[in-house]
Amino acid sequence: MDTAAEWLEWDERRAREWLAVPRDGDDKYSRGVLGVITGSHDYPGAAVLGVEAAMRAGVGMVRYTGPSAVRHLVMARRPEVVGVGGRVQAWLIGSGMTTARRTLILGGELDQAMAEGVPTVLDAGALDLVHEARGAVVLTPHYRELATLLMETARRAGHGAVKVSAEHGGPPHVDQIAAQPALWAGRAAQQLGATVLLKGAVTYIAHPDGARFTVSGAPSWLATAGTGDVLGGILGALLATRHRTIAQDPDAVAPIAATAALLHALAARRASQGGPITALDVAEAVPATVAALLSGK
Ligand SMILES: NC(=O)C1=CN([C@@H]2O[C@H](COP(=O)(O)OP(=O)(O)OC[C@H]3O[C@@H](n4cnc5c(N)ncnc54)[C@H](O)[C@@H]3O)[C@@H](O)[C@H]2O)[C@@H](O)CC1
Numbered sequence: 001m002d003t004a005a006e007w008l009e010w011d012e013r014r015a016r017e018w019l020a021v022p023r024d025g026d027d028k029y030s031r032g033v034l035g036v037i038t039g040s041h042d043y044p045g046a047a048v049l050g051v052e053a054a055m056r057a058g059v060g061m062v063r064y065t066g067p068s069a070v071r072h073l074v075m076a077r078r079p080e081v082v083g084v085g086g087r088v089q090a091w092l093i094g095s096g097m098t099t100a101r102r103t104l105i106l107g108g109e110l111d112q113a114m115a116e117g118v119p120t121v122l123d124a125g126a127l128d129l130v131h132e133a134r135g136a137v138v139l140t141p142h143y144r145e146l147a148t149l150l151m152e153t154a155r156r157a158g159h160g161a162v163k164v165s166a167e168h169g170g171p172p173h174v175d176q177i178a179a180q181p182a183l184w185a186g187r188a189a190q191q192l193g194a195t196v197l198l199k200g201a202v203t204y205i206a207h208p209d210g211a212r213f214t215v216s217g218a219p220s221w222l223a224t225a226g227t228g229d230v231l232g233g234i235l236g237a238l239l240a241t242r243h244r245t246i247a248q249d250p251d252a253v254a255p256i257a258a259t260a261a262l263l264h265a266l267a268a269r270r271a272s273q274g275g276p277i278t279a280l281d282v283a284e285a286v287p288a289t290v291a292a293l294l295s296g297k
């Protein structure tokens with residue numbers, strides 16, 4: 001199950017099928033609303049980047065209900081965003097947040113979001129909420145974050161889980177994940193019961209039931225601060241706009257996650273043209289990248 005041969009490289013033809021195109025009868029609600037709880041006093045920019053990317057990936061509306069100080073920055077950049085809670089079709093949680101401080105500031109909102117059972121992206125400081133979430137979850141760690149999550153998961157579940165992991169040599173060190181990202185993305189998905197999108201030069205998407213996708217070909221200029229936050233926004237938007245598909249088939253989150261990673265990589269390539277890029281450049285390149293994907297160019 002974890003061997004490289006069983007991984008399918010995601011391509012533009014497949015991705016096109018997972019993009020939602022609005023129809024005449026649609027309004028902002030029917031297209032899908034993304035709820036966003038991201039950013040913190042220390043990392044407000046992560047919230048701005050994720051929301052920017054979600055809006056540009058074609059969501060119907062974004063409700064941002066993160067820390068109030070961050071909300072002002074998000075709304076200053078994107079006045080389309082609604083700052084009050086309400087119904088959402090998907091959640092994006094955790095970019096720019098730390099586990100230690102998030103409960104203090106946002107405990108109630110997070111509990112409520114986890115209980116709703118809608119598709120949810122858990123990033124950075126919210127990865128460990130995988131144990132609370134009731135809907136289909138996509139985790140978006142980089143190598144260090146996955147190592148920490150697997151270590152904490154083993155510790156939290158006590159002796160039994162440590163023993164299970166120990167069959168494979170115990171929770172992995174970050175260097176082990178870097179050496180065998182496909183293996184550890186697959187194991188993490190099985191162990192955590194969630195789709196894992198493991199970030200790096202190649203992105204690995206693993207579903208607990210066995211779907212395995214890779215996305216390669218992103219320019220290495222993409223290795224710059226905040227691009228993971230942009231990916232979170234793109235993915236959240238795609239989950240919100242395909243919520244009906246996911247309601248019928250929760251496994252659809254894996255190809256949707258692969259589509260988000262490919263869109264992110266293609267937007268980076270479009271923005272870069274061989275030169276340096278910022279995270280915001282990648283977000284700004286998303287609409288033209290969606291248009292090119294849809295037209296098959
Ligand atoms: N503008 C923003 O608000 C941004 C927010 N971000 C948020 O920042 C949070 C932390 O993410 P990270 O992945 O950085 O944190 P991690 O805590 O995973 O990584 C920090 C690690 O990098 C090491 N490190 C730090 N500086 C280094 C250096 N100069 N050379 C070598 N190693 C170094 C540290 O020792 C530590 O081990 C996340 O919540 C993320 O979403 C990032 O996306 C960057 C942009």
Ligand SMILES: Nc1ncnc2c1ncn2[C@@H]1O[C@H](COP(=O)(O)OP(=O)(O)O)[C@@H](O)[C@H]1O
Binds near residue numbers: 218221230
């Ligand atoms: N060498 C690389 N080549 C191409 N893409 C990369 C490379 N390194 C990282 N990436 C991509 O850049 C993004 C970085 O995300 P992340 O590590 O979360 O950074 P941040 O926390 O700063 O947003 C991910 O989408 C990852 O797949």
